[in-house]
Amino acid sequence: MTSRLQQTKGGFNFDNHVRNTMMEGKGMGIPKATKTGTTIVGLIYKDGLVLGADTRATAGPIVADKNCEKIHYLAPNMYCCGAGTAADTEMTTALISSQLELHRLSTGRQARVVTAMTMLKQMLFKYQGQIGAALILGGVDINGPHLYTIYPHGSTDKLPYVTMGSGSLAAMSVFESRYRPDLSREEGISLVQEAIEAGIFNDLGSGSNVDVVVINSEKVEVLRNYAKPNERGVKEASYKFQRGTTEILKTSIRDLVDIKESVNIHTPEAMDIS
Amino acid sequence: MVIHAQPDWNPRISLRLAPSSKASSASSASVLDTSNSYGLHDTMRFGMRQIASEVSSKHPLENRLAEWDNTQMELKMNMARNMYGMHAPIKMAMERSLVIQARGPSMLPQRSNLGLDILAGKDESIDFEDFLNVPEMSTDMVDVHVVMERQLGIRA
Numbered sequence: 001m002t003s004r005l006q007q008t009k010g011g012f013n014f015d016n017h018v019r020n021t022m023m024e025g026k027g028m029g030i031p032k033a034t035k036t037g038t039t040i041v042g043l044i045y046k047d048g049l050v051l052g053a054d055t056r057a058t059a060g061p062i063v064a065d066k067n068c069e070k071i072h073y074l075a076p077n078m079y080c081c082g083a084g085t086a087a088d089t090e091m092t093t094a095l096i097s098s099q100l101e102l103h104r105l106s107t108g109r110q111a112r113v114v115t116a117m118t119m120l121k122q123m124l125f126k127y128q129g130q131i132g133a134a135l136i137l138g139g140v141d142i143n144g145p146h147l148y149t150i151y152p153h154g155s156t157d158k159l160p161y162v163t164m165g166s167g168s169l170a171a172m173s174v175f176e177s178r179y180r181p182d183l184s185r186e187e188g189i190s191l192v193q194e195a196i197e198a199g200i201f202n203d204l205g206s207g208s209n210v211d212v213v214v215i216n217s218e219k220v221e222v223l224r225n226y227a228k229p230n231e232r233g234v235k236e237a238s239y240k241f242q243r244g245t246t247e248i249l250k251t252s253i254r255d256l257v258d259i260k261e262s263v264n265i266h267t268p269e270a271m272d273i274s
Numbered sequence: 275m276v277i278h279a280q281p282d283w284n285p286r287i288s289l290r291l292a293p294s295s296k297a298s299s300a301s302s303a304s305v306l307d308t309s310n311s312y313g314l315h316d317t318m319r320f321g322m323r324q325i326a327s328e329v330s331s332k333h334p335l336e337n338r339l340a341e342w343d344n345t346q347m348e349l350k351m352n353m354a355r356n357m358y359g360m361h362a363p364i365k366m367a368m369e370r371s372l373v374i375q376a377r378g379p380s381m382l383p384q385r386s387n388l389g390l391d392i393l394a395g396k397d398e399s400i401d402f403e404d405f406l407n408v409p410e411m412s413t414d415m416v417d418v419h420v421v422m423e424r425q426l427g428i429r430a
Contacts, residue, residue, distance in 0.1 A: 003319055003417030005307065005424070009340075010403030017333040018324075098400045106398045126292075126342060130335055 033085045034059045035132075037205020039167030040070060040081035041195045042136045042147045043179060044160045045188035048216030049138045049145045052192035053081045054167070054200050055225070056207035063207070069224070071213050075100050075111045076220070078139030079213050083165035084152060085132035092133045096120055113139040113146040117156055125154030134164050140217050167199025167206040174198045189214065193227050200229065287352045293341035295334040303328040319420065343394070369393060 020030060040053045057065035065086075072093035074080050078100075082089025096119050100111045117137055124131055135150040149157045149164055161179050163171040174195040183191065189212055199206040210227040213220065303325050310316040315323050354362035373389035391397045 003420055004414050005416070005420065007409050007416050008407065008412060008414065010405075010407045010409055011339065012335070012402060013407050014333040014336045017336075018327040018331050021331055095400065095402070102398050102400060126339070128335060128338065 032060045033087065033132075034064045035085055035205070037167075037203070037207075038070065038083040038165030039163065039171050039196055039199025039203060039206040040083050040136050040165050041163045041171045041175070041192055041199075042081065042138045042161065043175065043183075043188060043192060044145050044147055045183040045185060047185065048140050048214065049147055050185075050188045050192045051079055051081050051136065051138050051213045051215070052196045053211045054196055054206040055209045055211060056200075056205070057086050058205055066208050067225070069211065071211050071222070073097060074116055074137070075104070075139065077110060077141060077215065078113055078116055078137065079215060079220070079222075080116075080138070081136040081164070083134040083136075088131045088133040089135065092120065092123070092131060093135070096123070110141060112141045112143070113137065113148065117148045117150065120150050121154045121156050124150065124152060129153040136162055136164050138215060140215050145215070163195065163199075165199070165206065167196075167203035170198040170202040171195035185214065189223075189226075197227070197229055287355065289349060289352055290345060291349065293338050293345045295338050297332075297337045319417070347394075 024030065034057055037056055037058045038054060040051075042049060042051045051071055053070035055065075055067045055070065056063055057068040068086070070081055070083070070089075072080050072082060072090065074093060074097045080093045080096075082093060096116060099119055100116055103115065104111050116139070120135060120137065124133065129152045132152050133150075134152055137148045137150060139146060147159060147162055149159065149162045160181065161175045163169075163175065172195075174191070178191055178194075192212060193210050196206075196210045200208070200210070208228075208230050209225045210229070212223040212226040214223070215221075305313075305315050305325065308315050308320045308323060310319070317323075351363040351366060354366065370390070370393060373387065373393060376389065377387055388397070
């Protein structure tokens with residue numbers, strides 16, 4: 001084992017960078033990370049906000065996960081949808097969720113949405129976009145409902161309705177034509193469902209089911225697989241061969257193991273106390 | 275008549291937000307770090323080493339992340355100097371040095387400094403370095419003999 005001069009610091013290790021650039025120069029590319037492709041949306045309705053996401057994860061042209069969860073928990077009053085590299089969004093939201101919990105324990109108050117947004121944007125700026133996480137952060141705090149988008153390089157927007165991901169244009173077209181302020185809960189959920197379905201049907205990177213999360217000041221409802229517009233059709237007939245299709249000519253049965261059952265009675269020896 | 279209560283503001287103090295991606299110390303690597311008494315790289319102790327790759331191709335994030343904490347500290351010190359006067363950064367630096375000195379003058383790598391963590395605010399936050407490549411869990415060891423030899427100027 002080689003010895004070192006200084007203790008390595010924690011965090012990301014860039015030792016393989018030289019080797020990777022050399023391999024890329026010779027023609028061997030880096031393996032494709034699983035992306036989420038994705039349509040994620042959020043909108044603010046009368047009493048709070050609704051977040052929605054599709055459930056397909058892709059690795060290049062292959063569907064890697066048909067029913068993945070893209071809406072991640074951050075705090076009891078905040079959830080975050082993630083688009084981009086799947087591992088990056090999961091790790092980032094898990095890390096910020098831990099940081100928020102530490103912050104909440106140290107201040108003794110419910111975390112504000114703008115706190116989570118600031119933590120996320122400062123971390124993503126620090127890594128200069130190398131962490132491929134495009135997020136929609138939504139939550140309700142003491143100042144009401146807030147909806148933010150955070151881009152991989154660290155820029156943010158605060159808006160009443162947002163879409164992100166490869167299906168964002170399809171979903172945004174639905175929002176732009178039908179959004180109005182002060183929607184009711186049912187109208188909000190159905191608008192989100194239509195927007196996600198527009199992304200599912202018109203974008204190759206999004207597909208499968210619709211996940212919805214409704215957050216208001218009293219409670220959070222996680223409606224996993226709220227709509228399943230892509231259920232597999234059930235085959236009408238059974239294509240299994242019936243018993244007896246192939247004629248049996250000869251039968252011979254041999255036991256591979258000889259099984260002998262016998263009962264042994266053990267007389268327990270008396271304990272020797274001397 | 276306007277009375278300015280703020281201290282003199284020196285525009286040459288850098289308020290740099292983020293470190294540069296190139297190492298500011300002219301990117302150089304020396305064989306003397308890992309050399310034996312013959313002056314060559316000691317392959318038996320330290321394994322293979324390519325000086326050219328250490329100097330030329332570095333990931334754009336490497337220096338940025340390595341210098342991040344120092345740059346933020348410097349930014350805070352400079353802003354405190356601009357806002358409150360010279361005493362503020364001097365006090366902050368004094369507290370830091372007290373906490374570092376309290377550990378003792380040993381050069382060998384030891385457990386993390388709790389006082390330093392508290393002053394930097396790291397006791398209330400969690401970052402990638404706390405669960406990715408945690409130094410306590412690494413299988414590489416720092417060779418204390420080599421470190422002591424280096425300090426005492428003995429080349430094995």
